[in-house]
Amino acid sequence: EAGxxxxxxxxxxxxxxxxxxxxxxxxxxxTLYWYQQILGQGPKLLIQxxxxxxxxxxxxxxxxxxxxxxxxxxxxxxxxPAKLEDxxxxxxxxxxxxxxxxDTQYFGPGTRLTVL
Amino acid sequence: xxxxxxxxxxxxxxxxxxxxxxSSSKALYSVHWYRQKHGEAPVFLxxxxxxxxxxxxxxxxxxxxxxxxxxxxxxxxxxxxxxxxYFCGTVPISGNTGKLIFGQGTTLQVKP
Numbered sequence: 001e002a003g004x005x006x007x008x009x010x011x012x013x014x015x016x017x018x019x020x021x022x023x024x025x026x027x028x029x030x031t032l033y034w035y036q037q038i039l040g041q042g043p044k045l046l047i048q049x050x051x052x053x054x055x056x057x058x059x060x061x062x063x064x065x066x067x068x069x070x071x072x073x074x075x076x077x078x079x080x081p082a083k084l085e086d087x088x089x090x091x092x093x094x095x096x097x098x099x100x101x102x103d104t105q106y107f108g109p110g111t112r113l114t115v116l
Numbered sequence: 117x118x119x120x121x122x123x124x125x126x127x128x129x130x131x132x133x134x135x136x137x138x139s140s141s142k143a144l145y146s147v148h149w150y151r152q153k154h155g156e157a158p159v160f161l162x163x164x165x166x167x168x169x170x171x172x173x174x175x176x177x178x179x180x181x182x183x184x185x186x187x188x189x190x191x192x193x194x195x196x197x198x199x200x201x202y203f204c205g206t207v208p209i210s211g212n213t214g215k216l217i218f219g220q221g222t223t224l225q226v227k228p
Contacts, residue, residue: 042203042205042218042220043158043216045217091157091158095214104148104163105148105160105205105216106160107150109156110157
């Protein structure tokens with residue numbers, strides 16, 4: 001079974017530029033999560049999708065971050081414009097159609113973003 | 117709201133045991149444990165559910181004290197491959213959407 005795929009793996013941008021990350025969850029997984037992991041900290045949830053719909057985006061900085069999940073499969077996370085404090089690893093995770101709250105979340109390899 | 121993990125770091129010799137604790141101020145539905153190696157994705161180890169159901173991984177076990185909102189991860193006869201950062205993720209009962217709230221992590225280093 002293929003795991004969660006993410007691209008790109010690394011990205012370096014200047015502040016005020018825009019950037020987009022892509023995630024392809026495990027086949028059949030209805031729930032998709034985007035996390036931000038700052039160096040030395042645990043992952044922090046940015047947004048959670050159930051199929052096409054947003055379940056929780058309470059910690060997403062909506063003035064600069066946006067995310068979408070078209071057709072309930074792939075997802076993109078965008079930052080526009082980027083700030084220095086956005087430097088982090090952005091992790092995508094998915095869980096099965098049985099859904100939360102007891103589901104195991106499987107993580108992708110992440111995208112390491114450096115904002116200069 | 118973020119769970120607190122202790123200790124922050126542990127150094128062991130191969131074959132030694134370790135316990136990592138996770139404590140929450142919120143009533144919990146479940147506790148999830150992950151291990152993350154440097155530069156890699158977190159890997160699922162264990163889930164503990166309210167009511168006592170437990171799932172395991174390799175030679176690692178865990179407990180969940182619902183009354184105290186605490187969970188402990190037990191690593192026995194540690195191997196070099198156990199090195200990494202361990203995170204607990206908690207799912208609160210209140211306002212439960214299933215999202216995980218992660219602790220700050222415990223770094224484990226196993227030496228030969």
